[in-house]
Amino acid sequence: MRRATVVAAAGCGLAMLAAVSCTPPPAPPLAPKALPSPASSPVLAPSPAPSSPGTPSPSSSPVTPSPAPSTPEAPSTSGPAAAVGEGKVIPADTPLLEAVRRHPEAGSQSDDSIIVIHREPAIGAGEFAWMPDDRTYCLAVVREGRADLTCKPLPTFWARLGIRLVTKGGPYPGGTGTRTVYFAVVDGGHGPYHYTGSATPVPDAGPVRDATAVFASGRTLSLLTYERPTADVPPRGGPDICSRDTAVCFPALDAYVG
Template sequence: MGRAAVVVAMAGCGLAVLATASCAMPPAPPMSPRALPTAAPVPTSAPSLKPSPSPSPPSPSAQPSSPSASPTPSSGQPSDSGPAAPVGDGVVTAADQPLLAAARQETGAAVPDDDAVIVINRGPSGTGELAWMPDERNYCLAVVREARARTSCKPLPTSWARIGVRLVTTGGTTAARTVFFAVVDGGHGPYGYLAAGAAAPGPGMGPVHDATAAFASGRTLSLLTYERTVGVSTPGDQYICSADNAICFPALDAYAG
């Protein structure tokens, strides 16, 4: 077909499109196999979605050993301070057994073992004074005369009139004589009378005997006994003092008990 014929044919087709809209474009040629997109390979099995197991902890033998923790002491807890133990000459000896036997024979007297009894005075003919303290707040005093004992157990006062002096009281009256008992802080013994610089007691006054009670807390108390004749006034021997004069108190001033 010549060029003029092609032009005439295309013009005729254009007129036909305008007239009937039935003149369609020829289909596109098929694509070459090389131009087709290549599909991605499909895995034969999907990956597992289960989490991998966590490693097992090492056995106790494989774990590093930690140093054992030292026990922590409980703070603010009260310590077991009793019973008091005798010190020095206050320790019970074989010769003191008659005094302990007399105290233990008294009805209702709960005398502890010998290592918790404090011997304050070893007098002649089986006389003397014993004491024991279950703790720092309570005491028992046994006054032995003629193989018979008079025992009294009381708490120490919570307050006192003189520094260092916990108690001055009467331990009983026997054979027209009054036995005084004093409890003093610290171990400042020996104790004796102070009368115008003299160490001797006045008329009607017996010597001062003392012993030391020691507690597990480290605290010590001095336990004193001395006598006076009932009804006898001796103004020259009104004070008892420690050997270093650190503590003094009126001998006849029973202000507690």
């Protein structure tokens, strides 16, 4: 009798152990980045109203969720950028600015909104920029009295630490043959900028020129241009360009186009 009681108790224990081992553990909590975003949570369509007698019942297929409408990005309130120091327009810039304003897409830009990055009136060359807000740029490259204009939004991501944009324009005539002008937008005002270790890392490479764009909020962006001989431009890489305090460095020929 005693043995039967022990066996029954043991059997009960084994049954309890089996029941515990077959029960799945609770699911771990969702990681923060896996939590659903309120903006992207699906909105279920309302269930159909019950049918009246004699009316065929609606289909029992599952309801397809409809995504919530996306909220458009609010317009930037930063306002236009202003130049500081040597980036401000001076009387000697008049012939270059006239070439810019003859461009059919230039619009009417006041002198206060134009940022001079590079000026050489004697040879009819220069680079000018303006920024209607901190998300948009216009770059005018003047060569031999003719302006080429590019207006685009800045990328919404940072290509490298502190680097918002590095892009290159088309080929332009120069004193040493056809050349390519690069344009970079760097967060903060850390100028002047220069090639690491040398002012001219390859023959006929132009120096780095920069100007500072300042917004009413106090935010600053550095605008850089530099030239390379078109025939000498490898696809990527090249020497680094660094700020004076070396807080920002990037390969001269890496183009990040948004």
